Amino acid sequence: MKDRRLVLLIAVAAVACSLAGWAEAKPWWMRGTDASESDFLPPDQAFRVTSRIDGDLLRVRWAIADGYYLYREKMAIQAESPDLVVSTASFPNGTTKTDPYLGTQQIFTQQVEATAAFSRSDYGAHPIQIKVTYQGCAEAGLCYPPITKVIFPTTGGPDTAGAAASAGVQAASPPAPEDSALPHRGATVAIVGGGLAFFLAGLLLRKGRHLASPV
Amino acid sequence: MKTAAAVAVAVLGALLGVWAGTRVHSNRQPAAGAAAQRVPVGAASPPTASDFTNDFSELPHAVVKIPEHMPDFTLSDRAGKPTPITTWAGKSLVLNFWATWCAPCRREIPLLKALSSEWAPHGVEVVGVAVDHREQVTAYANELKIAYPILVGEEDALDVAAKFGVDSPVFPFTVFTDRRGQVVTLYVGELHRAEANLIFLAVQNVNDNRLGLAEAQRTIVNGLRALRADASGSG
Numbered sequence: 011m012k013d014r015r016l017v018l019l020i021a022v023a024a025v026a027c028s029l030a031g032w033a034e035a036k037p038w039w040m041r042g043t044d045a046s047e048s049d050f051l052p053p054d055q056a057f058r059v060t061s062r063i064d065g066d067l068l069r070v071r072w073a074i075a076d077g078y079y080l081y082r083e084k085m086a087i088q089a090e091s092p093d094l095v096v097s098t099a100s101f102p103n104g105t106t107k108t109d110p111y112l113g114t115q116q117i118f119t120q121q122v123e124a125t126a127a128f129s130r131s132d133y134g135a136h137p138i139q140i141k142v143t144y145q146g147c148a149e150a151g152l153c154y155p156p157i158t159k160v161i162f163p164t165t166g167g168p169d170t171a172g173a174a175a176s177a178g179v180q181a182a183s184p185p186a187p188e189d190s191a192l193p194h195r196g197a198t199v200a201i202v203g204g205g206l207a208f209f210l211a212g213l214l215l216r217k218g219r220h221l222a223s224p225v
Numbered sequence: 226m227k228t229a230a231a232v233a234v235a236v237l238g239a240l241l242g243v244w245a246g247t248r249v250h251s252n253r254q255p256a257a258g259a260a261a262q263r264v265p266v267g268a269a270s271p272p273t274a275s276d277f278t279n280d281f282s283e284l285p286h287a288v289v290k291i292p293e294h295m296p297d298f299t300l301s302d303r304a305g306k307p308t309p310i311t312t313w314a315g316k317s318l319v320l321n322f323w324a325t326w327c328a329p330c331r332r333e334i335p336l337l338k339a340l341s342s343e344w345a346p347h348g349v350e351v352v353g354v355a356v357d358h359r360e361q362v363t364a365y366a367n368e369l370k371i372a373y374p375i376l377v378g379e380e381d382a383l384d385v386a387a388k389f390g391v392d393s394p395v396f397p398f399t400v401f402t403d404r405r406g407q408v409v410t411l412y413v414g415e416l417h418r419a420e421a422n423l424i425f426l427a428v429q430n431v432n433d434n435r436l437g438l439a440e441a442q443r444t445i446v447n448g449l450r451a452l453r454a455d456a457s458g459s460g
Contacts, residue, residue, distance in 0.1 A: 049413070049414070050287050050395055050413060050414070051287060052287045052393040053393055053395075109328045109331075109332075110332075111328055111331035111332050112328040112331060145326070147327070147328065147329070148414075150414055151329040151332075151414040151415030152327075152329055152395050152396060152397065152398075152413060152414040152415065153324070153326070153327040153328065153329060153330070153395070153396050154393075154394065154395055154396075155324070155356070155383075155394050155396070156326075
């Protein structure tokens with residue numbers, strides 16, 4: 011009898027876990043009407059900013075999703091940590107975009123890297139923190155408000171082989187926003203729950219075994 | 226025998242759970258290396274394949290949680306007078322969130338001006354919500370001779386945008402309500418004439434009890450999808 015209840019419990023737990031996974035996996039048209047996936051990316055997905063220290067230069071790189079762009083004149087790099095002095099950032103030439111309602115602007119698409127010289131008067135007592143500002147839009151016809159982020163540039167890098175600003179960029183991600191882990195919660199529950207169900211099933215099967223004691 | 230069957234069901238369920246979970250997980254992780262061939266514009270240094278190990282097309286899109294009813298809020302008007310949204314109670318509203326720094330927002334204002342005068346006799350009121358500095362909004366509104374009411378705010382207006390479920394603020398977006406204050410739809414991005422007419426028709430059908438809310442929402446979704454298909458087919 012106990013066995014049956016245990017089996018039932020496992021079955022219920024397993025089905026619940028399956029549903030947890032399914033609820034997250036189902037397509038947008040099967041989700042509740044109160045939540046609809048839109049056609050636009052959240053700003054942190056549309057524009058990904060990373061930075062690193064390269065000698066006495068700060069390199070800040072924006073990776074821009076397809077169909078999105080950043081306005082040159084809305085981009086800036088400033089010192090945030092105490093005793094850090096950052097010179098005016100240098101940007102490459104962007105492309106010119108003329109909008110009858112906003113005039114002519116320089117924009118960046120795909121990716122852009124800005125450099126800014128920096129100096130410190132604290133001999134490294136504080137970790138370097140910078141404040142980056144940027145604002146962009148999607149070609150589809152929508153814009154994001156100006157974004158300001160405080161980030162820690164990573165130190166070191168693979169510059170010795172002349173591969174300027176290459177492999178280090180991916181490791182230089184800013185601290186992940188707090189809510190970035192949230193979409194995976196259902197998936198994690200499903201995985202852990204599934205594993206737990208296996209464990210319980212294993213225990214149950216083991217319970218039924220009677221090992222002959224050595225004579 | 227029954228026990229064995231139940232164990233089998235449990236194991237199958239567990240496998241399904243793990244599969245569903247990992248499937249979600251793999252959907253949410255950008256595919257590696259898929260976008261290594263992007264052409265850089267304005268790059269200061271030559272990009273390498275390692276610069277682009279994330280495929281943006283796999284990223285989750287923003288989710289908008291649209292409220293069922295017009296939320297209660299008060300913002301200042303152009304003259305600085307606090308104005309509750311209930312000022313227009315009993316009317317269908319076209320609530321357009323915009324900002325002066327946003328090109329698509331500026332582009333759609335001539336259309337909104339036209340809609341305001343065309344739809345007013347039908348009990349539909351266009352109200353702008355500018356998430357911006359007051360001086361810039363008033364200067365631009367005067368320049369364009371915008372006659373419809375505009376509410377203005379900065380952080381407070383962003384809070385209002387969040388009440389409509391737009392947590393990652395993006396502009397423009399336009400909320401259409403029926404005369405009972407039910408939110409019929411929320412349109413993100415630049416509004417065009419064909420889309421506006423389609424939504425207006427559905428809202429009027431709800432106002433005149435010819436369509437239920439859910440049916441009107443389906444009509445709008447299908448209509449917008451058809452318009453988009455037409456646009457991509459012809460373009």
